[in-house]
Structures are given as structure tokens and as C-alpha cells.
Amino acid sequence: MSDMTFPKAIDALKHPPTSPQDSAQRLIAPSDAPQFAALGRQPFAFRHALHSNPLFTLEAIRALAGRLPDHTEFKAWQNGRIKVEDGWATREDAWLPFDETLANIAETNSVVVLKHVEQDEVFGPVLQQLLGEVFAGAPEAFREDVVLGECLVFVNSPGRLSPYHFDLEPSFLLQISGEKTVHALPGGDRTIVCQREMENYCGGGDFSAGIYKPELQQMEKVMTLNSGDGAYFPSTGPHWVQNGDTVSISVNVNFDIRSMHHRLRHVHGFNHRMRRWGLAPAEPGTTPMMDDLKARIWANAMRIKRLIRNRMNGPRPSDHYPVWSPPR
Numbered sequence: 212m213s214d215m216t217f218p219k220a221i222d223a224l225k226h227p228p229t230s231p232q233d234s235a236q237r238l239i240a241p242s243d244a245p246q247f248a249a250l251g252r253q254p255f256a257f258r259h260a261l262h263s264n265p266l267f268t269l270e271a272i273r274a275l276a277g278r279l280p281d282h283t284e285f286k287a288w289q290n291g292r293i294k295v296e297d298g299w300a301t302r303e304d305a306w307l308p309f310d311e312t313l314a315n316i317a318e319t320n321s322v323v324v325l326k327h328v329e330q331d332e333v334f335g336p337v338l339q340q341l342l343g344e345v346f347a348g349a350p351e352a353f354r355e356d357v358v359l360g361e362c363l364v365f366v367n368s369p370g371r372l373s374p375y376h377f378d379l380e381p382s383f384l385l386q387i388s389g390e391k392t393v394h395a396l397p398g399g400d401r402t403i404v405c406q407r408e409m410e411n412y413c414g415g416g417d418f419s420a421g422i423y424k425p426e427l428q429q430m431e432k433v434m435t436l437n438s439g440d441g442a443y444f445p446s447t448g449p450h451w452v453q454n455g456d457t458v459s460i461s462v463n464v465n466f467d468i469r470s471m472h473h474r475l476r477h478v479h480g481f482n483h484r485m486r487r488w489g490l491a492p493a494e495p496g497t498t499p500m501m502d503d504l505k506a507r508i509w510a511n512a513m514r515i516k517r518l519i520r521n522r523m524n525g526p527r528p529s530d531h532y533p534v535w536s537p538p539r
């Protein structure tokens with residue numbers, strides 16, 4: 212990846228922008244605008260200036276963790292050696308407490324994920340600028356599809372491997388410090404992520420539903436990310452990540468999109484239940500009207516389930532947490 216710098220953009224980090232039109236103040240390299248304007252199902256690499264922001268130190272991230280609610284919706288972590296085909300729940304070694312994991316990240320072969328960081332009083336302003344910039348640079352169809360956006364901070368131990376998985380959210384990984392090699396596959400391809408995997412994710416709540424397929428290795432786009440490098444992962448495009456030999460800090464920008472989170476996800480959820488009842492549901496796309504009906508039924512079923520859960524256990528912290536939604 213190129214080692215280009217863009218000092219004007221870096222300088223702009225110290226002086227908040229007055230106009231989003233001013234290319235000198237952008238966090239995403241202006242030269243990558245055409246890639247963002249055409250983003251779709253193929254992963255790609257890009258350059259950014261976020262790594263020059265002095266905020267992103269381990270010390271500041273530990274303070275950030277202290278400000279976030281103590282709940283898995285805000286803090287996630289995994290310890291121990293894992294393989295590319297393992298899931299997020301794999302735990303071959305002893306599970307360390309969150310604070311101990313983050314404090315000893317250089318030695319614990321772990322990953323720490325801090326969520327909803329765009330709402331933080333310290334990190335929020337620059338991350339909301341980033342969200343706005345990525346959103347504004349995306350094609351119109353994408354912008355119309357976006358419901359909300361979120362920023363996460365990842366801290367990885369030296370040598371840490373993040374297993375093969377896919378996400379429903381299209382996402383952008385921005386490397387701040389350290390090195391990562393990411394392996395990314397295209398999104399929206401049923402020969403890469405099959406119906407059963409989607410159903411297990413959307414209906415079964417299995418975030419490790421993606422099954423690693425070594426035969427797809429030649430299709431992977433392999434990108435080595437150092438400070439200032441970024442990678443785009445399309446919605447449902449599987450990826451896995453090998454960290455380099457130092458602690459890595461990166462920021463992830465992701466978006467909930469209407470076509471996936473409010474429709475296709477519900478169709479797959481409905482189909483998952485049908486299959487558990489011994490039926491053979493039609494794949495999404497077979498009959499759009501039937502998909503609409505399935506999506507509506509499943510969305511309502513999930514709403515009722517959430518109401519019952521909240522009545523029994525009280526609301527979750529994220530139920531009343533602010534979110535970033537795009538300017539309309």
C-alpha cells in the first residue's frame with residue numbers, strides 16, 4: 212500500500228472543519244473519492260488521516276473504556292489462541308476479565324472491541340465527522356439505504372487472529388497504529404455465504420455462522436494495513452484478520468442499512484424458523500411479495516419478543532443510547 216501523506220488533511224484534524232466541502236479537511240484521502248462513490252460488493256483499500264489524530268493512544272482508549280457502560284453491547288473481548296475457522300465464542304484459554312485484558316493487551320493474545328464510540332464526549336466529534344464523510348462520499352443508493360451509523364475501536368494483541376466471519380453491516384476499517392493483514396471476500400454472493408449461513412446468523416443469532424472455505428482463498432483480496440491505511444468490507448462479505456507483531460489500534464465504521472437490517476435479515480429469520488419446523492422455505496428473491504410478508508411477520512415477532520424481554524429484564528443500555536443517523 213502506498214505511503215502517501217496528505218499534510219493538509221492531517222493539519223485539519225487540529226482545526227475542526229467549517230465546511231464538509233473543503234477537501235483539505237477530509238479524513239478520507241480525496242484521491243479515494245471515486246472508490247467510495249462506486250462502493251458495492253467488492254472490498255477495496257483506501258487511505259485516511261485519522262491515524263494522525265493524537266487522541267488514539269492506549270491510555271486514552273483505557274479512559275474511553277471507563278466511560279462506556281459495563282455491558283457486552285458496549286464492550287466485547289476474546290482471549291486466547293484461535294484458528295481462522297473458529298468462532299467468536301471459542302475460548303481455549305482461560306477467559307480474562309475485560310479490564311485485565313485491556314491493561315495487558317500486549318501479552319494476552321486478545322481482541323478488545325469498544326462500541327458506540329461515536330457518542331463518546333472525547334472521541335465522538337472526530338468519529339461523527341468520519342461517519343458524515345464516509346456517508347457523504349457514498350453513492351446515492353447507499354445513502355438512501357443507510358439507517359444509522361456506528362464507530363467501534365478495536366485493540367488487538369500482537370499476533371492476534373480475528374476469525375473468519377461476515378457482518379450484515381457494510382464496514383470500513385481504519386488502521387491507526389500497528390499492522391494488520393486482512394483477507395476479504397465479496398459481499399452478496401450466495402456461493403460464498405449460503406442461505407443456511409445467513410439463516411443461522413439472522414434467525415439463530417449466530418454471529419459466527421460463516422463457515423471458512425479454504426477453496427475460496429484465491430478469491431480473497433489480501434490487504435496489509437499500516438497507519439493511515441483502510442479497508443472496505445461489503446455487507447455479508449466474509450473476512451478474517453491477522454494482526455502484526457505489535458499492538459494494533461483501529462477504528463471500524465459501520466452502517467445499518469434498511470435493505471438488510473429491516474428486510475433481508477427478517478426474511479432469513481423467518482426462513483430459519485420455517486426450516487426448524489421441517490419446512491423448505493423459498494430463498495429470498497423468489498417472490499418479492501412473499502418476502503415482504505415474511506419480513507413484516509418476522510419484524511413483528513421480534514418486536515414482541517423484545518417487549519417481553521424488556522418487561523422481564525428491563526431495557527438494555529443500548530435501547531436508550533443515542534445513535535448517529537444520517538443528515539436527510
Ligand SMILES: [Fe+2]
Nearest residue numbers: 376377378450
Ligand atoms: Fe467484521
